[in-house]
Amino acid sequence: LHYALIKVGTPALSFLVALDTRSDLFWLPCDCTNCARNFNFTDGSRFELETYSPSNSTTSKPPTRGCSTTLNVCSYQIINGNISSTGILVDDILHLGTESNPQDIVDVSITLGCAKNLSGSFLNTNGGINGVFGLGMDSISVPSILADKGVVANSFSMCFGSGEIGRIEFGDKGIRNKKQLPLIFNNHSKQQVINPMLFLRPTYNITVTKIGVGNNVTDLEFTANFDSSVAYTHITDPAYSFIVNNGGKAYCLAIVKSKSVNVIGREYSNRLLNCLLAFHHFNADFVSSTFDINNVEFFPENFMEGYRIVFDREEMVLGWK
Known part of the structure; x- marks a missing residue:
């Protein structure tokens, strides 16, 4: 995951939230007793996590639309595999x-979302998160709200640096000579959202038209989802078999590390082999049951490293530079 330190409320509190392109709702841990209290970084340092409380923020108020007029409250429930908010x-x-x-x-x-109850890895003190920053395509997501209010254009970019440092910029439509692919509508989602005002919406999907392994190229067309919340690339057959059969032993990184593997969509290419091989170490049944993949391919955040990825929702294109 990539994280961002954001400020919410009055007085402003800082929260370390996960940037998730497949989530729509932005939520924070709220008045909860079992929330993660610390985040431990890989270098051994520890970051103390805040808990949001509407009663402690002078600018907090009930939503102006989409909620029960009789109860004056709007509840939500997000289920994602074995974790929930x-x-x-x-x-x-x-x-x-x-x-x-x-x-x-x-x-x-x-x-x-004011998350009063969390379960699963959301509570993990070593990787437990301080909330999720929803960057999806639904009207409840952060980019959609900013665009609807006229603050910025309906587009944003994420720059994934190789040194664990990145950047997210709202309203960014990229530069003129960026490469791009059309986004396609596909209603696959790994989330179940139970709320009258939240719907399962299309995610950031593209069509890959060719796969090249070294000098071997095949026209295997498939749909892939760009997902900043998934750590490993997921490729199903026949594309996976083509890569493995032409790229060496799938279980041995050292033997095939020098061989180049590219996934091509129009003119797009990126090194994929190490991601695929890392994924191959995981049990396929576990991954399928956890992410509810159903033969949808995923390009995760480590696939995007070194690129400035533009999610242009006005033009419905995915760009990169």
């Missing part, structure tokens, strides 16, 4: 910054 929806201020120097602060009222 349940609570209520609230409106509060998200504090953003511009690229200008000195930086201007932009405060935007946004709807977020």
